[in-house]
Amino acid sequence: MEVKLKWQERLFGKTIIKCASLSETKEQELVPTFETLKKSEILGVYFSFANVHGDEVVKRLRDLYERINIGKSFNFQVVQVVLWAHNDFYEDIENSHRESLLNLPWFAVPFTEIHLKTKLSRRYRIKSGVPTLVLLDKDGCVISAAAQERLGEDPTGALFPWRPRPVEEVLKDVVLKPGGMYKKEHNMKWDEKNYSDFQMSVKGFYFSAHWCPPCKAFTPQLASVYNAIRKKEVDFEIIFVSSDRSQDSYETYIESMPWLCIPFQQVKVRGELAELYGIRGIPTLLLLDNNGHVITMEGRAEIAEDPLGLNFPWKARSVNILSERYISRLHDYPAIILFVDSEETEVQFAETVLNPIAESYFKRNNINLNTVYDEFFQDDNFLQFLIAPDCDATDLLRDLIDLDEVVPLLIALDLPARKYAPMEYGVELTIDSITEFIERFQSGQVKIRRISNETVNNSTQGNETL
The missing domain is CATH 3.40.30.10 (Glutaredoxin)
Structure with a gap:
């Protein structure tokens, strides 16, 4: 049985770099993420940019890190995520990544974890070229999404961790x-x-x-x-x-x-x-x-x-129509996607068959759609349910995973894991048949098709990372 990952591992992967091990010639030392961070009461996630020079935030953060940990007021750790601002050309990016981490007392996401860093930058809505410090509590919940501003106002950390007022x-x-x-x-x-x-x-x-x-x-x-x-x-x-x-x-x-x-x-x-x-x-x-x-x-x-506001207040829905924003979310969470024609009757059919499946799935896995979306990340069982009619977003997705223009077609897509599986052609799309297909996909009992890293990485160039 697969061991459920801790939230620290879901965020940063199973191993992180110990920055103190880096030098011009020495190989990096990787340490286990959970064991390293499990006692941290406050965790800083620091997003830096290797091609943005004169980073004053890292200097202030280092002073604060040493002040807090020497004083032992509580356990404060930092994981640095080195990105590359998209408004510059690529030089020797691996060396730039290493140089960004030299002589630092904390930890970092490895250079090779490109997809993981893209996911982190999207999760915390990092603006390209703007060094950003995110503070998390011991359960991985956000205390501050822009703590670098508070660090500038309070460099000694007198009011750290700067919990926001309601x-x-x-x-x-x-x-x-x-x-x-x-x-x-x-x-x-x-x-x-x-x-x-x-x-x-x-x-x-x-x-x-x-x-x-x-x-x-x-x-x-x-x-x-x-x-x-x-x-x-x-x-x-x-x-x-x-x-x-x-x-x-x-x-x-x-x-x-x-x-x-x-x-x-x-x-x-x-x-x-x-x-x-x-x-x-x-x-x-x-x-x-x-x-x-x-x-x-x-x-x-x-x-x-929804320009008429018919669905106000736009609460989270069990099933959504594929659009560009849901294309972006495919990089974060697996999805069940039903491709159909754009005719109203076809979309209605898709909603009729997927809605009870999605609602039953969320109820069975105790997933509350009314919570803030950050909470979804805490549940390994979270699935998106999407309907893909003929539209630009659907064309983008078909190109992304090299999918034939066949309708109706149901697929299970796990873009973070670079894989998908189509439901067998000719099988009638019913609540029972789709539910069985989802169960077989999650248990690894379907024929998997692989998606190349190059294809997925090219689709995320708007958030370029190291």
């Missing part, structure tokens, strides 16, 4: 500002509004800025969907979190907004919200439920796929 505390004393169209769209006399007025309803945080062209294009779309949703869900509210660079730009931008806004002068609050939710780029729309739990971080993509 959103209700961050916004406790903030009086929200109405957007320019708020009073008109709400047809009401203005009274002061605070975050606490909306705690029992679904609410969105919209991170955006007037200087950002994609933001300016998305804001009118969001306003249209917002107004449509409020006709059905009158308690729904959006709170704008600005990244504008001046008060004038901010005031100009909010003139057309029908929702509430964090005041421009609340600079610290705006920054704290961005850090709390790990915002890496704009525009970003995230939704929270009435308990303050994240429903989705991908509100923009949801609106692109």
Whole structure:
């Protein structure tokens, strides 16, 4: 029976480099990941870039690492993930990787673990060329997704590990500002509004800025969907979190907004919200439920796929239609994919047959789709269930794994393991036959087809790694 991996091994692989063993001539020493990190109370995952020089973060981090571990206040370890910023050409990347780790007192993901590093950079939404420190607790849960900023503010670690305040505390004393169209769209006399007025309803945080062209294009779309949703869900509210660079730009931008806004002068609050939710780029729309739990971080993509807001609040679904964002997730989790024609009846058939299978699978494996998606990583049994009609995303996937243009066709795909298996041609697609196929795939009783590393690595060049 296969031994279940610990979360440290799922993140970094079974072995990591002991950086102190590296030298110009000496071979690297690999140590067992779990045994090395199991006593760590706080684990730093430091993403650096070998072709970005003058890394001040690593200097501050080394000072902090030594200060904490010498003082023995608690066990603090660091695993470095060396990446390569995509805006530069490749030189001698293996030597650059080694040089990045020389004389450091912590550990690192091996050079050869390209796919693993791509997965880590996508998981923590690392922006190319920006050194980033992610802090995890003893269970692998994120404490801070951008701790390098706190490290700059508090280099001695007086407040380490810089646990973020919950959103209700961050916004406790903030009086929200109405957007320019708020009073008109709400047809009401203005009274002061605070975050606490909306705690029992679904609410969105919209991170955006007037200087950002994609933001300016998305804001009118969001306003249209917002107004449509409020006709059905009158308690729904959006709170704008600005990244504008001046008060004038901010005031100009909010003139057309029908929702509430964090005041421009609340600079610290705006920054704290961005850090709390790990915002890496704009525009970003995230939704929270009435308990303050994240429903989705991908509100923009949801609106692109559902411009009328018919599926609001876009809770996690058992079965999804394949799109570019799900193509990206295939690099993280195995999937059951049913290829069909684009005719509505064919898509409906696919939903009818896959939905009960997916719901039964998640229930049987105690997988809660309503938890934040980071939790999925903790479950080795997590599967995606996707329907692939004729579309650009489907063509991309077929090209990626060199799949024939046959429909209907069911496959089990494990891209992280570079393998897939098609269901036997001619077998009727029923709940029973598909369930049996999934069980045989997971137990290794189907004919496996291999996917080349080169093909998969070429598909991830947007997040180039070492």
